[in-house]
Amino acid sequence: MRVQVNGVERETAAATVGDLLREMGIDSAKRGSAVAINDSVAPRAAWDETALHEDDRVEVIRPVQGG
Amino acid sequence: MAADTLGIGPLQVDSRLFVGSSNYPNLQVMLDAIAASGAEVVTVAIRRVDLSDPSGEGVVDVLTRGGYTLLPNTAGCYTAKDAVLTAQLAREALETDLIKLEVIGDDRTLFPDAEELLTATSQLIADGFTVLPYTNDDPIVARKLMDLGCAAVMPLGAPIGSGLGIRNPHNIAIIREMISVPLIVDAGVGAASDAAVAMELGCDGVLMNTAIAGARDPVKMATAMNLAVRAGRAGFLAGRVPRKMYATASSPIHGVIGT
Numbered sequence: 137m138r139v140q141v142n143g144v145e146r147e148t149a150a151a152t153v154g155d156l157l158r159e160m161g162i163d164s165a166k167r168g169s170a171v172a173i174n175d176s177v178a179p180r181a182a183w184d185e186t187a188l189h190e191d192d193r194v195e196v197i198r199p200v201q202g203g
Numbered sequence: 204m205a206a207d208t209l210g211i212g213p214l215q216v217d218s219r220l221f222v223g224s225s226n227y228p229n230l231q232v233m234l235d236a237i238a239a240s241g242a243e244v245v246t247v248a249i250r251r252v253d254l255s256d257p258s259g260e261g262v263v264d265v266l267t268r269g270g271y272t273l274l275p276n277t278a279g280c281y282t283a284k285d286a287v288l289t290a291q292l293a294r295e296a297l298e299t300d301l302i303k304l305e306v307i308g309d310d311r312t313l314f315p316d317a318e319e320l321l322t323a324t325s326q327l328i329a330d331g332f333t334v335l336p337y338t339n340d341d342p343i344v345a346r347k348l349m350d351l352g353c354a355a356v357m358p359l360g361a362p363i364g365s366g367l368g369i370r371n372p373h374n375i376a377i378i379r380e381m382i383s384v385p386l387i388v389d390a391g392v393g394a395a396s397d398a399a400v401a402m403e404l405g406c407d408g409v410l411m412n413t414a415i416a417g418a419r420d421p422v423k424m425a426t427a428m429n430l431a432v433r434a435g436r437a438g439f440l441a442g443r444v445p446r447k448m449y450a451t452a453s454s455p456i457h458g459v460i461g462t
Binding site (some may be wrong): 141160168171175177179180195200201203 | 223224225226227233246247248249250251252254261262263264273275276278284288289291292293294295296297298363364412413
């Protein structure tokens with residue numbers, strides 16, 4: 137399936153948000169990251185049950201140094 | 204000295220200096236400077252994870268270990284829509300309802316877009332956020348932000364990173380008179396005296412980043428800002444003498460020799 141992650145097209149075998157994060161090497165157990173799919177926040181507690189769909193726009197963020 | 208605690212929504216702080224975490228020479232200098240500043244609240248930005256390096260040690264970890272309250276911002280957002288989503292992502296990532304709301308209108312001045320800011324504020328307050336909006340030094344917009352339910356109002360002293368100080372102290376004074384929620388000058392401070400001026404005007408706090416991080420010695424400047432905010436606050440509480448055109452002798456007038 138093809139999705140867009142942080143503005144970049146990506147071919148993925150992941151079925152859920154949780155799978156996708158693991159595929160990307162992101163420790164989903166750790167506080168400090170968040171995910172939106174098509175401009176809606178996907179709650180952390182439901183990442184493993186949140187299904188991905190073709191052409192979903194996924195944003196994966198984390199806090200960084202800022203002012 | 205009696206406690207002079209500042210309450211912002213659910214947040215209670217003793218330090219009236221709020222600092223950013225950006226643009227330090229390195230992470231250790233950042234931590235040393237923040238410690239020297241005495242700040243309890245530190246701002247962070249929200250950005251896409253770098254897909255080529257998703258595992259890097261985050262600033263969240265080191266600041267959380269330091270016991271600081273993290274205040275996420277929506278820096279870089281130009282629309283209410285992006286700012287609201289960024290705030291929602293920040294809440295999810297940091298488990299906080301606090302948001303420093305920035306909706307920028309122009310990349311050269313980084314001045315806020317008042318219309319988008321008010322729109323985003325309404326939506327975020329309806330969504331349960333504790334909103335601290337970065338706004339222009341416009342008293343009417345400041346009052347509207349208060350009326351919408353913001354926990355604090357944060358007018359700029361001067362453009363972000365400019366170090367120009369408090370460009371319009373009269374507007375800050377008017378905003379102080381008009382609003383009853385905490386007033387925090389956010390952006391523009393360059394020197395410690397600027398921070399003191401903001402506090403002398405009756406502001407409840409000052410938020411800065413570049414003034415400390417960009418100083419030749421950030422840790423020393425953080426100490427200076429810490430002292431300046433305290434000095435300005437004490438001076439405000441003490442009540443300054445009125446300004447007069449002419450002199451009033453400090454020493455006794457009577458008993459001068461030769462009279």
